[in-house]
Every structure is written in structure tokens, then in C-alpha cells.
Amino acid sequence: MDQDIELYYRLRLVREFEDRVSKLHHQGKIPGGVYSGLGQEAVVVGTVYGLKPDDFIFPLHRDLGAFLVKGVDPNILMAQIMGKKAGFSGGRDSFLHAGVLDKGVIGSTSMLASSLPVACGAALKFKIKKEPRVAVAFFGEGASSRGDFHEALNFAGIHKLPVIFVCENNFYAFSTPQTTQMAIEDVADRAAGYGFHGHVCSGNDLFAVMRAMEHAVNQARRGEGPELIECKTYRYSGHSEHDVASYRTKEELIEWESRDPIQRYEFFLEKKGYDAAKIIAETGGKVKAVVDEAVKFAESSPEPEGPEAMEGLYATPV
């Protein structure tokens, strides 16, 4: 597939999947919390697309798309989200705390920024064993208030670790606006305090994200250390599907919707001379089929048995 079209396919797949998960949640088919990444698709596609299979990513709760772009099976992902036996964790945890090691996806916890030290550990292994691999850790601007963020960046800077810290700055930590979270405008500024560069880009511009990422990944693979990439973006939904986001204005949402990363990309396709209308329609059909299939698979997958909650605790049971 032409790369321009493949990228478009990824963007649309992520959106279709996110959108369907929200709908299924509202229909009561997905229990627990759902944290939509609608509006942030260019960040996950742009950061993960160029990675190699043995690179590690550490996605957070709003990075469902990162799983898909890293090559995780959409059927299994949907089963995971529904808490079914066929999910990665076999129903043992909800949504995105799970990971898929053979795809290089390490699941996080709900304690935000807690995966940043873990990413440093993985990157330290790559460095010690002289493997040209990178670790990519995602976090929101909200997570940059936690100690784990600072401990991790400090350590990564000291050892020039092959780790890329991707900040998805969507301006709200649940309901708390950035101005109440920090006295600075750019989270990227914090990197300077740890001895490496912080780059700011539009998280709704796929190419801006990809360029920043390519630079950071090449630098890391050459052994020249970490980088922080701050992607300014916006989530269309509330913090979770339970959240009506009364703390922000309709005008603000509209302003961001007018900068939609997918429409922006469609404009690019058109300007480049593609038959955009045809590609949009065809891609829409393809991603719908993939997600339909995932839903069908997940819905027909059995629930785990209660006693399976006792399994998977230890690799070496005593």
C-alpha cells in the first residue's frame, strides 16, 4: 500500500475503533471505564508507525490506537476491552492495563507516569546489551506533575538512555486545566532541567509528529540519548465516557474539532492529487469491516470462569 494511504488507513482505523468502543460502552456492552482518544489519533499513529517490531512502547489509557499501530490483533484487543477470556489478560483487568510482550507493548497501571521509570529500565537494558532498540513512553501533561515523571527523566538524562517520552498534552487532567497544573506553557521545557531536548509540535498534524519522532528515534538509536516530544492535542470526549466535561466550553471544543487531525490529513491527500473522495470511502469501508469483525469476535468470546482470577499471579508458583 502507498504510504500516504496506509497512514490514512491507520488514522481511520484508530478512530473507528475508538468510536465503536464508546458506542458499545453506551450500549452497556463494555463495562468499567472507557477513556476515549478521539481527536488524538495523529499522536499515536505518528509516534508508533515508524517503530520496529522489537521496540517497546508503554501506552496509557488513552492510547488504544498505539496498540493497533504496533500490530496488536484488533479482535484480541476488543476482547480485552470487553473483559473476555480471549483478551490479553484473559479478563483479569480492564481496557488498557494489559500488554502484549511479543508485540513490544508493555501495559501501564492507573498510576499515571508510573510506566516512565519502567521504560527507563527497558531502555537501560537495550543500552547495556548494545541493542539498537528504543523505548517509547506515553504520558499526559497531567502525569508530568508526578514524581515518577521527574525521577525517570532525570535517570534517562544521566545515562543517555534510548527512550522517547511522548507527552500528549490535551490541556486537561480530568477536569483540571493546565494552568492549575503547572506554571509553564510547555511541558517540553522540563526536559532541559534533565539535560536533554524537549520538542513541541502540533499533535493534530501527523507529519509534524512523525518528523519529531523520526529525529528522536534516530538520535536514540545512535546512542545520543532521550528526547521529550510534546504533542499539543485535544480529546473530544470527557476524561472518561462517564464525564460530560462540563468544565470546558463548547467554543473550545469546536475550535479543536476544526483542527481535526483526520480532516487535515484528508485535505493533504486532496492537495497531493489523490482521488480523496474515493480513498475516504474505500478506507471507511475497510476499517468498518475490521472493527465489525473485532466486535463480532469479542462478543462471541466466552467470559472467563471465576476461578481463573487465581491464575497468572506467579511465573514460579511455590
Add this chain to the structure above:
Amino acid sequence: MELTYIKAINNALRQAMRLDSDVILLGEDIGALGGAFLATEGLLNEFGPERVIDTPISESLINGAAVGLAVAGMRPVAEMQFADFIACGFDQLVNMAATLRYRHGGGAKCPMVVRCPSGSGVRGGLFHSQNPEAWFARVPGLKVVAPATAFDAKGLLIAAIQDDDPVIYFEHKFLYRRIKEDVPEDSYIVPIGKAALRREGGDICFITYGSALYHCLAAADELEKEGVSSEVLDLRTLLPLDKRAIIECARKTGKVLIVHEDRVTGGIGGEVSAIIMENAFEYLDAPVMRLGAKDTHNAFAGPMEEYILPNKEKVLQAARKLAGY
């Protein structure tokens, strides 16, 4: 060869690192200094700075990086400079490390060890004396060990390093240079999850671990002279507990005194007592008794520390009461 408890730890680390190049150490001041207690003395020289990594004062980073190293295929051994500081790295252990395998598919594993110099009796005050093992001994996914002898210090540490799950290893500071015994030169393991019977007897039973073992053994010698025969069970592993050994002791003697240096309230003793009540109630001739530190902070002044901690005299006093039933 004769080794102190701390030298046995050093010896275990050196052997594990020689046998497996994936074993690496990280912690505060463990390199050139060799650790606050010299547990890692000489290891930087032998293995270099890529395998003996001095970290900033960042306990959450240390534990979190250990998880990342483990997931990526290494066998990290992290050091908390004092067990007390583990509170700063708590989340990475109970939420990240302990759940890693559970929430990942495909047989993910997290082979890591966190060494924690713990314990009182060294005039360490509030923040250099703690016994935080009970915080972890109820977390599924973790294993918790607490050796009392130099032999076990080496064998349990090697077992912990070879184990594919996260193991919190509590080493007792008071024992570091006070215990010396013959330890095999070769690498060996003491199995995780197995208690050790340190003394056989029929009248009463002490169930203990860590430095409190020695108060129990000393008390048992005294009691012998008084005509009371005591059994002493050293738990060695606190998660999972060796239930079979605990139940066996209780059934055999019918009188159990649980002794640990950690505080009584919420300590391991409560759990051991419940195991006995649920599995050996009909065999008991007396209520299960507990002796531990008093429910206060680890006060600094000598008379206060003395007052708070269990010792041989306090064990004897409790044991005589128990034997009298």
C-alpha cells in the same frame, strides 16, 4: 568458608553475577562506596559500572527501572539503602511489579529482587529501623523473604535472583556482622516458601523470623533448664507462608508463641495465628500468643528502644506464661 551475614549477601551477589551476565545491580551508593553497609563491596571493580549502577536518590525509579529491566529480559537486583525508604518506591512494587504478569498475556514475567536492609536494635531512630515486611506480605504477585542466618542469606538471595517473580528480600541490619557461620563456597539455593525447624521440642513452639530467631533460641536454652522443651520454627519466607510447617508445629506442641521484631498490630504474627486457629484449633492447649515491637514508632533513645523491642527476657516471660497453661 566462614562468612558473616553481610559477607554471605556479598558472596551471593558476586556468584550470581558471575554465573549470569543478565544479573545487574542498581541502587544508591552501591558502586564506589559498596553500599551503605558494604553489601556490594568490590562488585563495581569486578563487574564494572554497566552492571553495578549507582542511581540518584529515586526509589520509585529504582524499583520501576528494575521492572523494565526484568520485562526486557534481565535479572535486576535493586537495593533500597534502608528498608524504610521503600515507602518512596511502594507504588512500583505493589501496583506495577506485582500485577505485571497478571495483566499481561503470553506468560510475561518479572524476575527482580529488591534488597531491603531492615530492622531495629541499632539505634537507628524512626527512619532507619523499620520492619516494613507486612506491607508487602499480603500483595499477590510478590514474594517476601527474610533470612535469619548467613547460610539462608546466601541461599535465599540466589533463589530470589533465579526466581521468575518479584521478590522482596528483607535482610536484617542487626545480624550483618553479629552472625558468622560456615557457608558453602559454591552457589546453592534455599527454596522460597519453606520454613526451617531450628530446634525440636514438645512442650511449646516459637514461630519466628529474622533477628527475633535468636531471642527465641536463647529463651529456649533457658527454658530447657526449667524443664520446658521448646520447638523453634524459622519462617524464612513470609509470602507465601509455609502453612504446613506452621500447622505441624501447632499440632505437635499445642502451645504457640509467635515472635517478630515488627509491630504486633498488623504484623505477620496475626496471619500465622489465624492459620493456626483455622487448622489446628482442636490441638491447642493455650491461646496463640504474639510478641512483637510495641505499637509505637521506632524511638531513638536507648531505654525507649529497649522498651519497645522484643528481647530474650520478654520472650522468656511470655513463654513461661504460655507453658503454664
